[in-house]
Amino acid sequence: MKLGSILLFCTLLLLPCMFSSTVSAAQWYVKPSAEVPVRRGQGTGYKIVAVIEDGTMVTLLEENKDWAKVQLKSGKEGWILKRYLSNEKPLKEQVTALSLTKTKLKEQLAATNGRLSELLQAHNKTEQELTDCMAERDTIKADYQRLQQDTADVILTKKKLVATEQQLKELTSRLTNLQLENTDLKKSSALIWFLIGAGVLLTGWCIGLLTGKRTKKRRSSLL
Structure with a gap:
């Protein structure tokens, strides 16, 4: 009888280990x-x-x-x-994390807007310089063409032609650089606008997720 009781006791002790x-x-x-x-x-x-x-x-x-x-x-x-x-974090911690994410996104958006403003100013400045450079180039080109037609003083004309050609080359090089810089600024501006749109969408998604969590919790408490 005692042996049976001991075996039963041992079996009961081992059951949790068997099924756990x-x-x-x-x-x-x-x-x-x-x-x-x-x-x-x-x-x-x-x-x-x-x-x-x-x-x-x-x-x-x-x-x-x-x-x-x-x-x-x-x-x-x-x-x-x-x-x-x-296995989900408490709602309070989730709300805190989302709030921090929202704050960081706002800061990034503000920084992006500031950078965009700087790029727009630089773009406008470059556009003006490009316009001025093109006007100066047209003036020098007209002078150069006029000198080519003027053969009254061959030696003087030749010297002026050489000087004018050099100026024209320099201005052409400067114009090319400004055009490249203007193209880069336009690309940067387009990228900034894209980042702003993505930041706004992500901020809206976070706010929607936060609102949905709160609504779900309220419905659960009502039930």
Whole structure:
């Protein structure tokens, strides 16, 4: 009789080990509820070793049906009902993270707008310089053509022609550089406008996600 009782007792002790499943340690969170007791074993009859609050982060060590073995930050280990656990961060932390993201996006958008303003000013300045350079080039080109037609003083005309040709080459080179710079500025402006649009869309998405989370929580509390 005693031997049978001992065998039965040993079997009962081994049952949790047979049906329990060990899981890789992961960070989980306590769902919104009142204080949750952490017990020494799998059952309400076991001694409470700790009491944890809503949003407390724990390390999941093992699962067995409706129970989960967890480790607290203090190092204590115990069992709680799995329905109190969730792998999602508490809504408060999610809201805080989204608020920080929104603030960073606003700062980036402000910096982008500032950069865009600088590029637009540089673009306008380059456009004006380009216009002036083209006007000066046209003037020198007209002088050059006029000198070619003037053959009264061959030597003087030749010297003036050489000087004018040099000026024309320099201005042509300067005009080419300004045109390239103007093209780069236009590309930069287009990229900035694209980044602003992406920042606005991402900010709107974050705000919509935040609003949706709050609405979902209110509906859950009403239910």
